[in-house]
Amino acid sequence: MSPTPDTTGAPLLEADGVSIQFGGLRALTEFRLAIRQGDLQGLIGPNGAGKTTAFNVLTGVYKPTQGEVRVAGKRVNGWLPHQINHLGLARTFQNIRLFRALTALDNVKVACRAQGALHVEGVDFGAKLRGAALNYRDWWRALLLTPGFMAEERELTRQAEHLLEVMGLSHRRDEEARNLPYGEQRRLEIARALGTQPKVLLLDEPAAGMNTREKADLMVLIRKLRDEFSLGILVIEHDMKLVMGICEKITVLDHGETIAKGAPEQVRSDRKVIEAYLGDNYLETHGGAA
Numbered sequence: 001m002s003p004t005p006d007t008t009g010a011p012l013l014e015a016d017g018v019s020i021q022f023g024g025l026r027a028l029t030e031f032r033l034a035i036r037q038g039d040l041q042g043l044i045g046p047n048g049a050g051k052t053t054a055f056n057v058l059t060g061v062y063k064p065t066q067g068e069v070r071v072a073g074k075r076v077n078g079w080l081p082h083q084i085n086h087l088g089l090a091r092t093f094q095n096i097r098l099f100r101a102l103t104a105l106d107n108v109k110v111a112c113r114a115q116g117a118l119h120v121e122g123v124d125f126g127a128k129l130r131g132a133a134l135n136y137r138d139w140w141r142a143l144l145l146t147p148g149f150m151a152e153e154r155e156l157t158r159q160a161e162h163l164l165e166v167m168g169l170s171h172r173r174d175e176e177a178r179n180l181p182y183g184e185q186r187r188l189e190i191a192r193a194l195g196t197q198p199k200v201l202l203l204d205e206p207a208a209g210m211n212t213r214e215k216a217d218l219m220v221l222i223r224k225l226r227d228e229f230s231l232g233i234l235v236i237e238h239d240m241k242l243v244m245g246i247c248e249k250i251t252v253l254d255h256g257e258t259i260a261k262g263a264p265e266q267v268r269s270d271r272k273v274i275e276a277y278l279g280d281n282y283l284e285t286h287g288g289a290a
């Protein structure tokens with residue numbers, strides 16, 4: 001039986017022997033991963049294991065010291081995060097990074113707009129010139145409230161409203177992000193990431209700070225997002241019950257090294273994983289082979 005039965009096609013995101021070093025610290029060593037459409041994979045490990053660093057390398061925040069990151073088949077080492085995002089990779093952050101003074105709706109619209117701008121960028125002239133021309137043109141269109149601009153605004157609003165609805169946030173549409181309860185801010189981050197129309201979504205501890213019920217609901221929702229938006233998803237989460245419950249494949253990091261990889265049942269009975277992360281108590285309380 002395949003550990004990832006629903007996945008199809010070529011990898012949308014690949015890490016091929018990726019390493020990164022900060023001074024003398026090897027934060028990530030020979031990291032390998034492939035995410036395809038339909039994947040729902042987990043990345044786990046103790047604090048400081050290198051999970052967020054892996055996300056940062058995959059999304060262009062850091063350039064790998066070694067190895068190759070490929071998004072949609074393209075080598076993206078050294079690309080900027082927004083360029084990688086345009087290839088279809090979006091993420092949320094462990095420390096929430098919303099536009100705090102903007103409404104929930106506007107937070108998502110900003111993301112939808114960023115993606116919309118890409119569609120206009122079919123024209124083949126220099127990137128800087130193109131950016132400047134688009135800014136100038138958009139500025140005038142916005143100032144004059146041209147019919148084209150108004151129609152585009154309505155479409156962006158409609159898209160953003162749909163994403164708020166999917167994430168159960170319609171009732172917060174016009175509230176400033178900073179006034180939302182913590183759990184809702186986390187869901188808004190996901191809505192915003194979806195606004196860029198990704199093919200792969202990386203979620204860094206999306207359930208952190210939520211109560212048990214909220215966490216369980218979120219995990220069901222994440223699976224729904226995978227299906228509704230035809231995504232590949234990689235999720236970092238410390239709650240083992242949840243991560244093992246929804247993920248078909250799990251990679252375990254410890255001190256930057258991949259110590260195990262496989263289906264949840266394989267990973268939870270792996271001696272190295274138990275020693276480094278789960279602890280012997282885990283087996284006693286959750287069962288599983290030693």
Ligand SMILES: Nc1ncnc2c1ncn2[C@@H]1O[C@H](COP(=O)(O)OP(=O)(O)OP(=O)(O)O)[C@@H](O)[C@H]1O
Nearest residue numbers: 022025027045046047048049050051052053054094
């Ligand atoms: N920019 C940086 N400069 C120096 N060291 C860094 C940098 N970013 C991360 N590190 C170090 O790399 C290691 C891995 O950190 P990382 O944040 O990836 O861990 P994590 O697995 O996400 O942990 P947590 O579960 O606590 O979020 C840590 O020792 C951290 O201090």
Ligand SMILES: [Mg+2]
Nearest residue numbers: 051052053094
């Ligand atoms: Mg982290």
